[in-house]
Amino acid sequence: MNAGGAQEHETAPPSTPVYLHLPFCAAKCHYCDFFSVPAEGQDVEGTLAAIEAEILRRTPKAPRTVFVGGGTPSLLTIPQLKRLFGALETASGFRGSASEVTVECNPESLDYDKARALLDLGATRLSIGFQSLRSETLELFGRVHGVEQSFRAFEAARAAGVANLNVDLIYANPGQTLEQWQSDLERVLALAPDHVSAYNLTFEEETLFRRWLEQGRLKPLTDDAELEFFWWTRQRLAAAGRSAYEISNFSLNGYHCAHNVNYWRNGAYVGIGPSAVSKVGFRRFGNVRHLGEYRRRAGSDAGAHAWSEEPSSWSRLGETWWLGLRLTDGLSAAEAWHRAGLSGWTAEQDPALEIASMAQEQGWLELVAGRWRLSQKGWPLADAVAREFLRLGQSNRPSPVEQVG
Numbered sequence: 576m577n578a579g580g581a582q583e584h585e586t587a588p589p590s591t592p593v594y595l596h597l598p599f600c601a602a603k604c605h606y607c608d609f610f611s612v613p614a615e616g617q618d619v620e621g622t623l624a625a626i627e628a629e630i631l632r633r634t635p636k637a638p639r640t641v642f643v644g645g646g647t648p649s650l651l652t653i654p655q656l657k658r659l660f661g662a663l664e665t666a667s668g669f670r671g672s673a674s675e676v677t678v679e680c681n682p683e684s685l686d687y688d689k690a691r692a693l694l695d696l697g698a699t700r701l702s703i704g705f706q707s708l709r710s711e712t713l714e715l716f717g718r719v720h721g722v723e724q725s726f727r728a729f730e731a732a733r734a735a736g737v738a739n740l741n742v743d744l745i746y747a748n749p750g751q752t753l754e755q756w757q758s759d760l761e762r763v764l765a766l767a768p769d770h771v772s773a774y775n776l777t778f779e780e781e782t783l784f785r786r787w788l789e790q791g792r793l794k795p796l797t798d799d800a801e802l803e804f805f806w807w808t809r810q811r812l813a814a815a816g817r818s819a820y821e822i823s824n825f826s827l828n829g830y831h832c833a834h835n836v837n838y839w840r841n842g843a844y845v846g847i848g849p850s851a852v853s854k855v856g857f858r859r860f861g862n863v864r865h866l867g868e869y870r871r872r873a874g875s876d877a878g879a880h881a882w883s884e885e886p887s888s889w890s891r892l893g894e895t896w897w898l899g900l901r902l903t904d905g906l907s908a909a910e911a912w913h914r915a916g917l918s919g920w921t922a923e924q925d926p927a928l929e930i931a932s933m934a935q936e937q938g939w940l941e942l943v944a945g946r947w948r949l950s951q952k953g954w955p956l957a958d959a960v961a962r963e964f965l966r967l968g969q970s971n972r973p974s975p976v977e978q979v980g
């Protein structure tokens with residue numbers, strides 16, 4: 576990996592998906608490890624001007640999908656959103672090309688007018704961060720909205736004409752009972768969301784939640800309890816017509832998030848904004864995680880990249896499996912070779928298949944119609960099973976390019 580002031584040397588081909596990172600929030604949630612900061616006291620206008628400059632410099636033409644995340648994009652005013660979406664349209668013509676344009680929203684900053692404006696600007700899909708339906712949990716999370724505000728935001732978005740709505744939820748919270756989660760999810764289902772993202776709470780490094788966990792102030796649920804939440808959630812959402820297409824993502828037929836599916840298929844993407852990561856060809860780049868430095872560099876020829884790396888063939892293969900196994904329909908060996916840039920390989924050359932076969936013997940993976948996927952027994956262990964494939968990146972085997980070249 577090259578760090579610090581890496582030169583930009585990527586040109587993403589037309590149709591490459593675009594991720595736009597808007598780093599401002601109303602407040603910092605206690606569990607969140609994204610690069611996001613409370614907007615108050617920040618140079619919001621200066622940062623948006625820098626993002627606009629980066630949009631104009633780096634957005635590929637005609638992206639297939641656009642995802643505006645953060646941070647809390649809905650926190651911006653309608654004129655600010657107009658400026659950013661206008662720059663995106665000028666640079667890429669996304670309104671004529673993108674089949675899906677998602678904007679992440681929080682209940683405190685989403686009303687009918689904002690939803691209407693986002694639709695007019697080209698959004699096709701809104702994702703609303705409910706996270707919890709209990710006011711004491713929202714408080715523990717550091718969220719600034721109330722429970723009823725989440726419902727009002729959802730209904731306002733529907734009334735404004737948003738046809739594709741996601742609700743984001745976190746479960747297996749400290750002290751939460753399965754019965755509470757069951758009744759909360761029923762309330763969400765009564766809204767008829769097209770997509771639900773339901774994440775098992777994690778205690779990420781460098782978050783308040785992690786510190787509180789280490790201090791014993793937060794008590795996580797037991798593994799068995801988490802498993803019970805996991806299975807119940809999958810079964811209930813499937814029964815409600817929203818099957819899992821990924822470990823934590825559930826949707827009506829045809830409503831999966833195409834932008835995120837591209838990540839899990841290890842596809843290319845261009846990330847714009849502070850901290851945003853891009854993958855072009857087999858090279859990855861990351862922007863600086865510092866607002867002042869981002870503002871200084873985003874419009875310059877050198878760009879705002881802080882690091883770049885080109886993973887080895889083995890790493891690419893391992894990552895392709897690690898990501899692909901998150902999807903319910905898994906992946907085939909030939910897809911993995913293609914995505915990792917190893918087309919033309921045969922099974923005998925593929926060490927990932929040795930790992931897959933071992934996981935199959937343990938009952939964690941199954942091979943169905945040429946596709947490897949997690950089994951019923953493997954789903955709860957998804958992270959651990961998928962991580963086995965990342966070990967390929969530490970392999971000292973000779974590079975396969977040298978072997979075949």
Ligand code: SF4
Nearest residue numbers: 600603604607645646
């Ligand atoms: S609103 Fe979202 S991005 Fe902002 S701090 Fe909370 S979880 Fe993180």
